Amino acid sequence: MIGRLILTYPDGVRRTGIAFILSLITLGLYTLGISSAWIGHLVPATSGWLADNPALGRFLAAAMIALILAANWMALRQLNRRQQIIGVWIELFVLLMLFFYSFNLSFTFIAKKIGYMVSQGVTTTLYISAISIVIATVIALTGAIAKLSKNGVIYGLATFYTSLFRGLPLLMQIYIIYLGLPQVGYVIGAVPAGILALSLCYGAYMTEIFRAGIESIPRGQSEGATALGLSSSQTMGLVILPQAMRVIIPPTGNQFIAMLKDSSLVSVVGVWEIMYLARTQGQTEFRHIEMLITASMIYWVLSIGLEFLQSRIEARFGRFNVR
Amino acid sequence: MTTSTHMQNAEILLRGVHKWYGQYHALDDINLSIAPREKVVICGPSGSGKSTLIRCVNRLEAHQEGHIFVRGVELDDDERKADAIRRGVGMVFQQFNLFPHLTILQNCVLAPMWVKKMPRNQAVEIAMSFLERVRIPEQAHKYPGQLSGGQQQRVAIARALCMNPNVMLFDEPTSALDPEMVKEVLDTMVELAGEGMTMVCVTHEMGFARQVADRVIFMDRGRIVEEGKPDDFFARPKTDRASLFLSQLLH
Numbered sequence: 001m002i003g004r005l006i007l008t009y010p011d012g013v014r015r016t017g018i019a020f021i022l023s024l025i026t027l028g029l030y031t032l033g034i035s036s037a038w039i040g041h042l043v044p045a046t047s048g049w050l051a052d053n054p055a056l057g058r059f060l061a062a063a064m065i066a067l068i069l070a071a072n073w074m075a076l077r078q079l080n081r082r083q084q085i086i087g088v089w090i091e092l093f094v095l096l097m098l099f100f101y102s103f104n105l106s107f108t109f110i111a112k113k114i115g116y117m118v119s120q121g122v123t124t125t126l127y128i129s130a131i132s133i134v135i136a137t138v139i140a141l142t143g144a145i146a147k148l149s150k151n152g153v154i155y156g157l158a159t160f161y162t163s164l165f166r167g168l169p170l171l172m173q174i175y176i177i178y179l180g181l182p183q184v185g186y187v188i189g190a191v192p193a194g195i196l197a198l199s200l201c202y203g204a205y206m207t208e209i210f211r212a213g214i215e216s217i218p219r220g221q222s223e224g225a226t227a228l229g230l231s232s233s234q235t236m237g238l239v240i241l242p243q244a245m246r247v248i249i250p251p252t253g254n255q256f257i258a259m260l261k262d263s264s265l266v267s268v269v270g271v272w273e274i275m276y277l278a279r280t281q282g283q284t285e286f287r288h289i290e291m292l293i294t295a296s297m298i299y300w301v302l303s304i305g306l307e308f309l310q311s312r313i314e315a316r317f318g319r320f321n322v323r
Numbered sequence: 324m325t326t327s328t329h330m331q332n333a334e335i336l337l338r339g340v341h342k343w344y345g346q347y348h349a350l351d352d353i354n355l356s357i358a359p360r361e362k363v364v365i366c367g368p369s370g371s372g373k374s375t376l377i378r379c380v381n382r383l384e385a386h387q388e389g390h391i392f393v394r395g396v397e398l399d400d401d402e403r404k405a406d407a408i409r410r411g412v413g414m415v416f417q418q419f420n421l422f423p424h425l426t427i428l429q430n431c432v433l434a435p436m437w438v439k440k441m442p443r444n445q446a447v448e449i450a451m452s453f454l455e456r457v458r459i460p461e462q463a464h465k466y467p468g469q470l471s472g473g474q475q476q477r478v479a480i481a482r483a484l485c486m487n488p489n490v491m492l493f494d495e496p497t498s499a500l501d502p503e504m505v506k507e508v509l510d511t512m513v514e515l516a517g518e519g520m521t522m523v524c525v526t527h528e529m530g531f532a533r534q535v536a537d538r539v540i541f542m543d544r545g546r547i548v549e550e551g552k553p554d555d556f557f558a559r560p561k562t563d564r565a566s567l568f569l570s571q572l573l574h
Contacts, residue, residue, distance in 0.1 A: 221420060227413075229438040239433075
């Protein structure tokens with residue numbers, strides 16, 4: 001019945017569908033309780049009428065936003081794919097900035113502090129993360145090979161390690177290492193404690209990623225290498241790992257980004273990285289939100305950097321996949 | 324007396340070899356001696372243990388009972404001994420097992436450079452000469468994924484030859500190929516046989532067996548049921564199982 005309707009009146013059905021979606025959006029925005037104040041700002045003459053008819057005003061505001069969204073959709077459809085992507089990014093970024101702008105932030109305060117945030121905070125965050133990433137990768141590789149080992153002792157060690165460090169909250173690991181190690185006579189600095197906790201925690205997650213990556217390579221590959229006389233370590237390093245990298249890199253990139261942001265947890269033991277500075281610098285003039293938003297933006301920029309790096313590395317290891 | 328002279332002369336010698344996968348008796352008392360320059364074709368129904376047999380010869384699988392000697396060296400739990408033997412035993416697989424992340428040339432020079440510690444120039448020179456012999460030197464800088472199945476299998480043969488082996492093992496080398504590519508691979512193998520290479524070949528290509536084999540071995544349920552010269556074996560199989568197998572093959 002509906003199928004026949006669609007076949008007979010394709011244009012009519014499409015227009016009805018569009019109208020239906022638009023009215024759904026309008027209704028949704030209306031129920032969410034959208035404000036009509038922005039119409040008053042744009043056209044001051046209407047503000048009196050809006051004050052008299054609040055419900056109708058809200059409905060009008062919702063309908064206009066739905067229409068603006070539709071117009072925006074149509075406009076973006078005129079562009080090619082690449083332009084569409086850029087367009088969407090710009091629009092959403094502007095909206096995000098407008099959202100932050102509505103907080104009534106003191107930009108002079110941000111401008112005053114941002115230099116220090118970058119020179120002290122970003123440097124500390126980056127070097128803690130970078131060292132942790134390197135150590136975590138080494139741990140992950142060792143752990144993955146241990147988990148594939150036939151030796152029960154080695155397998156036991158690896159499974160206990162991954163289970164423990166994936167199972168405890170990272171925050172607890174930082175506390176346990178920073179406060180616990182001195183109990184057994186080893187006093188550890190805040191920065192090394194943070195690096196140790198991050199490396200061990202992410203090493204445990206990445207062990208699973210590396211193991212899955214190695215296991216994803218068909219057995220014929222290692223048999224082919226073995227039959228040529230390659231030793232097991234040569235087989236792993238020259239044949240298996242380079243291929244496993246294609247599977248390993250995307251989730252590892254995810255882990256690196258997550259670690260970059262989780263390095264903020266190290267602030268609890270007083271390391272002067274981005275998060276710690278955001279909290280302490282804001283406190284002096286009761287400008288918390290400025291510093292927190294600035295810190296968020298810095299984390300975002302750093303993450304974008306890592307994303308970019310990841311796609312470059314992925315392209316490098318994927319190049320043999322051409323047909 | 325005969326066994327000891329056999330042992331000295333045999334390229335490959337299996338004595339009383341057994342292997343189980345769990346309860347499954349994959350190899351059941353295998354006794355086999357292969358002389359240098361001999362070409363042996365192993366055939367039999369699927370699951371008869373023929374692949375397991377040749378995979379034991381370079382210890383991709385470990386046997387559990389009996390003795391396997393390759394050029395007088397016994398294969399046991401010592402991995403270094405196995406590695407040493409593998410250097411002299413080339414293997415070609417059903418699924419080629421080329422390394423997809425390396426170019427054809429890199430596939431061929433990998434083992435000579437890392438296992439034999441050969442300088443790169445020399446390894447490349449040898450690799451190119453073998454790629455010319457299998458008639459695909461122009462593909463040297465492509466990746467395996469860009470080649471046809473037949474071409475890939477010829478590269479796999481060249482890659483094994485680059486290690487200058489004394490023995491070549493073939494594990495159903497044409498079974499994964501499209502029919503029109505079988506011939507190019509078989510031609511390469513016939514050529515190799517003509518050059519005097521010791522070859523052990525698991526295959527169902529009976530034309531190839533007639534043409535090059537000195538001996539055909541028929542296996543069933545993990546045992547060597549029958550062996551003989553190809554003409555005798557194909558014309559007058561001695562056992563019912565072999566004649567049944569051959570009749571099914573010819574259909």
